[in-house]
Amino acid sequence: MLVRRTLVLAGAAGVLAIAGCSSSGRSAGNGTSGSPATGGTSATAPATAAAGTVSTSQCGTKPGAAATGTPIKLGAIVTDQPGTSFTDIANMAQAYFSCVNANGGVNGHPIKYYIETEQTNPAQIAAEAKQLVQSDGVVGIVGNTSILECTIDHTYWEKLGIAIIDSGIAPECYSTPDSAAVNMGPRYSSDGAVQYALSQHVSKVVFDQSNVPGTGYIAAGPNALAAAAHTPIVNLTENVPITNADSVAIKEVQDAGPGGAVVLNFTPPEALVILQAAQKLGLENRVRLWGCSTPCNTDFLAQQLGARWNSKLFVNAELTPPDTTSTTAMQLYKAILQQYGSKVSGGVGSFSQMGFAEAEIAVHALESVTGGYTMATVNAAFKAVSNFNTGMNCQLWTYGSYSMHIPNNEDYTVTPDNGKMVQAQGCTAVSSVDPQIAGYRQAAGTAQLAPSD
Amino acid sequence: MPTWTDLQPFFVSGLALGGVYALSGVGLVVLYRATGVVYLAFGAVGALGALIAYSMIKAGAPGWVGWLACVATAAAVTLGYGLVFGPALARRDPLVKAVATLGLTLILFGAMDLLWTTGGGQSRAITLPADNSGFTIGQVQVNWTQVIGLGAGVVIAAGTACFLRYTKLGTAMRAIANDREITATLGVPVRRVEAAAWLGCGILAGVAGLLLADLVALDATTLTFLVISSLSAALIARLRSVALTFAAALLVGLVHDLLTPVQALSNYRDMTPFALAAMALLVTSRHRVMSAGEG
Numbered sequence: 001m002l003v004r005r006t007l008v009l010a011g012a013a014g015v016l017a018i019a020g021c022s023s024s025g026r027s028a029g030n031g032t033s034g035s036p037a038t039g040g041t042s043a044t045a046p047a048t049a050a051a052g053t054v055s056t057s058q059c060g061t062k063p064g065a066a067a068t069g070t071p072i073k074l075g076a077i078v079t080d081q082p083g084t085s086f087t088d089i090a091n092m093a094q095a096y097f098s099c100v101n102a103n104g105g106v107n108g109h110p111i112k113y114y115i116e117t118e119q120t121n122p123a124q125i126a127a128e129a130k131q132l133v134q135s136d137g138v139v140g141i142v143g144n145t146s147i148l149e150c151t152i153d154h155t156y157w158e159k160l161g162i163a164i165i166d167s168g169i170a171p172e173c174y175s176t177p178d179s180a181a182v183n184m185g186p187r188y189s190s191d192g193a194v195q196y197a198l199s200q201h202v203s204k205v206v207f208d209q210s211n212v213p214g215t216g217y218i219a220a221g222p223n224a225l226a227a228a229a230h231t232p233i234v235n236l237t238e239n240v241p242i243t244n245a246d247s248v249a250i251k252e253v254q255d256a257g258p259g260g261a262v263v264l265n266f267t268p269p270e271a272l273v274i275l276q277a278a279q280k281l282g283l284e285n286r287v288r289l290w291g292c293s294t295p296c297n298t299d300f301l302a303q304q305l306g307a308r309w310n311s312k313l314f315v316n317a318e319l320t321p322p323d324t325t326s327t328t329a330m331q332l333y334k335a336i337l338q339q340y341g342s343k344v345s346g347g348v349g350s351f352s353q354m355g356f357a358e359a360e361i362a363v364h365a366l367e368s369v370t371g372g373y374t375m376a377t378v379n380a381a382f383k384a385v386s387n388f389n390t391g392m393n394c395q396l397w398t399y400g401s402y403s404m405h406i407p408n409n410e411d412y413t414v415t416p417d418n419g420k421m422v423q424a425q426g427c428t429a430v431s432s433v434d435p436q437i438a439g440y441r442q443a444a445g446t447a448q449l450a451p452s453d
Numbered sequence: 454m455p456t457w458t459d460l461q462p463f464f465v466s467g468l469a470l471g472g473v474y475a476l477s478g479v480g481l482v483v484l485y486r487a488t489g490v491v492y493l494a495f496g497a498v499g500a501l502g503a504l505i506a507y508s509m510i511k512a513g514a515p516g517w518v519g520w521l522a523c524v525a526t527a528a529a530v531t532l533g534y535g536l537v538f539g540p541a542l543a544r545r546d547p548l549v550k551a552v553a554t555l556g557l558t559l560i561l562f563g564a565m566d567l568l569w570t571t572g573g574g575q576s577r578a579i580t581l582p583a584d585n586s587g588f589t590i591g592q593v594q595v596n597w598t599q600v601i602g603l604g605a606g607v608v609i610a611a612g613t614a615c616f617l618r619y620t621k622l623g624t625a626m627r628a629i630a631n632d633r634e635i636t637a638t639l640g641v642p643v644r645r646v647e648a649a650a651w652l653g654c655g656i657l658a659g660v661a662g663l664l665l666a667d668l669v670a671l672d673a674t675t676l677t678f679l680v681i682s683s684l685s686a687a688l689i690a691r692l693r694s695v696a697l698t699f700a701a702a703l704l705v706g707l708v709h710d711l712l713t714p715v716q717a718l719s720n721y722r723d724m725t726p727f728a729l730a731a732m733a734l735l736v737t738s739r740h741r742v743m744s745a746g747e748g
Binding site for chain 1: 455459462463466467469470562566570571576577578580584585587594596598599668669670672673674675678679682706709710713714719720722723
């Protein structure tokens with residue numbers, strides 16, 4: 001009987017683990033739908049408020065005229081599994097393409113966009129890349145955001161000469177010749193968060209992150225910065241999902257000490273449980289400051305945390321803060337999100353900003369193509385993008401023919417302010433003390449700051 | 454190695470978590486004893502209740518309405534499952550009964566992932582009024598939610614033990630656990646007794662879901678998987694003893710949290726439920742083999 005009970009429980013645990021994965025899905029569209037965003041979150045509210053003065057018709061060259069030419073096929077691979085979903089990025093890119101298609105297209109051609117979702121299964125990711133190219137016939141890859149995709153597929157893209165425009169996570173998104181991201185990724189964003197803490201003269205840094213592949217690579221940047229500042233740093237990792245955030249918060253605060261800083265590199269839900277645990281235990285003021293990499297930069301998190309974290313938590317922001325910026329590009333982003341972004345569940349925020357920027361860069365590059373849209377011409381155009389103002393980055397964005405690409409290497413710092421994230425520090429270059437940043441700047445130079453309107 | 458002073462806060466957090474595990478574990482044991490079902494959807498129904506409570510509170514409902522909705526949802530789903538599938542599965546093997554509850558788990562899990570997506574960096578939380586007040590023991594800050602977590606575990610475990618021992622319904626549940634057919638022939642309304650067990654288990658799932666959403670995280674994946682810790686406590690107690698389930702749950706919570714500041718073991722602390730359950734199984738199996746040999 002005991003053995004039977006054991007088998008029951010062991011089997012149950014195994015099936016529960018498998019249940020963590022969901023089946024893959026795919027969608028393709030030429031972007032003719034356009035219902036208003038109904039994200040149902042307060043974060044979507046600013047889109048309505050701030051998008052009024054710019055019309056979505058500005059996204060294309062022929063306002064109001066739907067594109068009728070042969071479609072230009074682009075594709076994306078994004079992680080979508082319980083607890084980790086990056087579909088908002090590709091969905092926002094789709095929204096931008098829908099807007100372009102409804103307003104003249106690219107030289108008269110609509111963009112047909114294929115979105116593949118994956119569940120961190122290497123075989124699935126490799127198969128999806130081949131499917132996009134061989135079955136769907138895409139000529140460019142735009143909007144990839146995946147935990148593993150760069151690692152799995154970069155050699156395939158390089159072999160085909162496909163220069164992807166993505167939101168990077170894995171090291172290969174930044175260290176290989178055919179991937180250029182609009183975001184900074186976990187390493188350089190963590191660099192920015194630690195750099196801000198060091199600038200506040202903390203006595204020690206505790207850097208805590210999810211226990212996933214690549215933690216050593218990510219921690220290398222913050223460790224280099226702390227070493228250069230002669231400040232001790234403690235590296236911690238946590239299994240996710242976190243099963244008791246109270247103990248995690250206690251450990252971090254004990255390790256940091258009263259003059260130290262705790263810097264987190266987690267997804268928003270995990271960061272939130274740690275910060276809330278610290279708040280419930282009265283730990284938020286037991287260290288000098290708390291820091292966080294870009295994923296914490298959401299109004300969802302600011303709303304859940306409340307006023308006790310105002311000017312206590314400092315979050316690295318890889319992209320221009322949307323709530324306090326009213327440039328033409330930012331207004332266009334909000335207008336497109338409102339009109340075409342019904343599938344963008346998170347509304348205004350970093351993820352949809354990334355999707356907007358990637359689609360914008362792609363369309364800018366495609367407009368420069370003369371003749372046919374082939375894999376060769378499209379990817380040559382992508383690589384030729386130079387000093388482009390996305391309106392979402394501190395710097396002008398360049399692809400270029402370099403062995404590595406970190407085109408976004410200046411960032412902001414934001415802090416919660418009664419339910420909103422507001423700017424605490426303007427554009428600041430990530431330190432070249434990180435050898436990867438130094439290597440990139442040596443190859444590509446330092447990009448100019450993007451002009452505001 | 455951490456000092457004694459460093460370890461003290463981890464005792465508090467471990468006991469609080471263990472208390473909620475105990476509450477969950479007791480619910481599982483009671484249901485198993487009455488129906489023979491290992492209810493693997495316990496965490497998922499609690500998560501569903503907590504997410505509904507979150508949505509109601511966010512929409513402007515008073516907190517207590519949300520909490521009641523959480524418990525009511527978990528109770529209704531569990532009771533509904535028990536009423537619909539319980540009789541059909543009553544004579545099936547325990548493994549079949551357990552796997553059948555996985556179906557419910559997967560349906561709820563999928564629905565929660567669809568309705569409360571984590572896309573776009575969305576994060577949610579439930580906070581209880583007890584979070585913001587507490588007291589200090591030495592240098593350790595204790596909040597009232599932690600006290601409630603441990604207290605609920607104690608009260609539920611003691612209350613359930615008394616209920617099973619001293620009440621008519623509890624006696625009927627124990628009788629059904631021993632032999633369903635004979636109990637039925639004695640005139641005990643078996644289905645009604647089983648329905649009461651399903652309802653009780655559902656109520657405990659709702660209470661546990663609410664407390665765990667506050668103490669751990671309001672996340673469907675996390676809460677669904679947390680049932681494993683409670684299951685391990687129930688398994689250590691061989692799915693029989695309420696008192697032993699309570700003690701095992703506290704042990705799981707304590708060992709898990711006390712390993713947190715130990716750098717070399719910290720990343721392995723999530724193995725605590727499995728390791729303790731495996732050790733308990735080995736010890737009890739060895740004991741049974743030796744007893745059989747002696748006999």
